[in-house]
Amino acid sequence: MSENEWPDPRLPDRIEWSQPHHDPPPGRARALLAAAVVVLVLLAAGGIAWRLMSNRGTPVAQPSAPPPASTRETPPPCPEPKLRVAAAPEIAPVIQRAAGTLSQPGQRCSEVTVEAVEPGTALAAESQPDVWVPSSSAWLAVAKSRGRVYTAAGAPLAWSPLMIVGPEAMSGLFAPNGATSWTGLVQGTIQKRLPAVRMPDPTLTTTGLLAVYAIHQATAKANPDAGIGQLQALTLRSRLENAAVDPTGLLGQMAGQTDSTAAAYEVGVFPITEQQFLGYEKAGHDVRLAGAPPADGQVDADYPYATRKGAPADLAKRLRAAITAEALTAAGFRTGATKGALKLPADPGALIGPARQWAGYKAVAFQVLLMIDASGSMNEKITDRSGRTVTKASLLRESGASAAQLFGDDTSLGMWFFGTPRPDSPAHTEEVAFGPILGSTGGKLRRDQLAAKIGGYRPVVNAGTPLYQTVLDGVAEMRGHLKPKAATVVVVLTDGSDGGTKYRMSDADFLKKLTGGVTPAKQVPVIAVGYGPDANMPALQRMAKATGGQAIAAKNPADLAAGIAQAFLAAHTRP
Structure with missing residues (x-):
């Protein structure tokens, strides 16, 4: 029995009844016993009440009845994080998990915030992050040309080659014998063998930026006159079903399909990274994707870990160390560059120029x-x-x-x-x-x-x-x-x-x-x-x-x- 259920210790432990010189009748005995029980209950309740009232005004916790919302204490807001990170959407979850390992046990507020954002969007934002992990080192050169300098800390975190993919049921049209090519994509579009072709915005996404560059390189190489190659590349641009899709949204649209033939027309053929392809296939959607890196122009998305001047150096260094190769490979990334991949031009204008042309096309x-x-x-x-x-x-x-x-x-x-x-x-x-x-x-x-x-x-x-x-x-x-x-x-x-x-x-x-x-x-x-x-x-x-x-x-x-x-x-x- 708990303390609150027991009578006050100053009350007698037991009550003695004075007994008469003769036994009462049985009926009366039962009545006396019942009365005694009532008295004991009342005394016990009185003792408890007395103790509660004599507790010198100290409030007693009542766990079964929480205080009104107006008097409940709310935790103070978290301070601004010490380190702001912008990362390409496909690698942001890996970095977010690494950032979580830097918090101390019981620590409610994190010192690091990670935002998933496409490189072109991050670059155009007025407020710049302390750490930037775009999906291509080319964006660092573009940023520098605009007066925003980021310094890469060592080699890129990861690599992922671009692939041309589409619904598995139509792979024979764009990936004969399991092989793809940029020139094949162009010719398939010109000859109307492909139901639909889509491309991410090259001024915002790495997939779009690198795909446009690779297409121009492939068509120029395939023709003795570079101008004819440019004409072919522009032909593809003129006939795209959509030239500004969001890669993540496009995969989400594909995931919602249940019929491969319908998906061929509603989504079609498009470029994504190998990491995105593996993630889609791992989820086991109804409509499976097929595809491969283009044989006439393999190009890598790489993921540099770059910091701006004035960023908290120690915290940035700790975060980079927390991003492990095991976590990256588990997420579908490669830890080395693709052999024979196209070398991107040092001049950012050679990439951004064609990208702007494509984006500005009406x-x-x-x-x-x-x-x-x-x-x-x-x-x-x-x-x-x-x-x-x-x-x-x-x-x-x-x-x-x-x-x-x-x-x-x-x-x-x-x-x-x-x-x-x-x-x-x-x-x-x-x-x-x-x-x-x-x-x-x-x-x-x-x-x-x-x-x-x-x-x-x-x-x-x-x-x-x-x-x-x-x-x-x-x-x-x-x-x-x-x-x-x-x-x-x-x-x-x-x-x-x-x-x-x-x-x-x-x-x-x-x-x-x-x-x-x-x-x-x-x-x-x-x-x-x-x-x-x-x-x-x-x-x-x-x-x-x-x-x-x-x-x-x-x-x-x-x-x-x-x-x-x-x-x-x-x-x-x-x-």
Whole structure:
């Protein structure tokens, strides 16, 4: 019996009843016994109550009845952490667990906070972390170029190669015999063999940044003309189902699929890291992924542990030591670089430049009139990048075949050749009538006719160059095709200057006619490509500026395809 259940010790331990000289009757005896029990209970209760009331005012704990919420004590808020860490989402959980081992037993507040954030987002944030673990060392160079210096502490924590993956049921389309390639991804997209292709934002994610770089490297290597390779890379960009997906969200979307065929269309093919692939497969989702690192451009995501100046050095060092190789490998990372992986450029601009182009690309309906110089100077011989002696015209024919495949299905286009083989010749001839690229003209699909006409391009010797008149006519033509939410442009390619024809006019007259009476709503930008060292770039720059377009110098005639690619990109990235 507890103390609170026992009578006060000053009360008698027992109560003696005075007994009469004779025994009471049995009924009375039972009544007396009952009365005695009642008295004992009352005395005991009275003793307890007396003790409680005489406890000198000291409150007694009542565990079965907690105090009101208004009087309950709340713990003080935790102070600001001493070390702030930003880490790529896939490695952040490993670092978070390591940070937990630094706390003392019973310690409620941690000295380290870890935030899972994509590198581009971390770099753009106003407040910078003390420790940064992006998913590529390339981001440290990018940060330095923007005045934010982080110093890597030793070798990267981990590595993980990029893979091209998709639903297992469609692996034969993008990974024949279990092998993948960037050029295969490009060709599969151009030829419409793949239901959908998606790419993470290259300005925010390492997967997107490295994939864009690797694609450009692979297509350039696969083609003798780097410009054609750039055209192919841009073709993939123009036909992406989505160019700014979140890798983590994309895997979450895939995890929610129950049918592999449906997943092929709703999610499709995309790049992720090997670590993300292994984590997905380990979870055992209904739709399994298949894929491999691309054979024509393996590239590693690596995870540097970098600190900024002024960060708590001792705590940062302790945290790095707490991140073990065992924890990283258990999470699906590698502890060494992939043999033969692409070496990334030291200049961060070589990575960020293409990434910004891709991110700035606008997937809008595209209306374009191609106007190609067919004057005699296009028959001049030049030396291409492989050392061949060719003509400017032959290079244009080769590049044009690739250009015909560049335009998306929502494109409307037309093509003119301009040049005057005779004094009375018109300034230009219509080779492909303007209209939808999937529409028919002359008994052929417009895309096929475009390729055929460029393939048959033959400039006439001694033909003049009615450049200005052709531009005026082309701009006037396309003003009649202007549509809301569509990119409507004129692309003109020339290797010379206006002259040698009855259409010749002064620069002042041309610009006056080009801009006279034109409202902003009726403005058609001119994308002018100067082809070769003799192109009149000042004149091209003036017409581009007057119309809100862009002038592009392809000074080496072997760079023609690159010039066409830049013109295409400029049309899709106009503000």
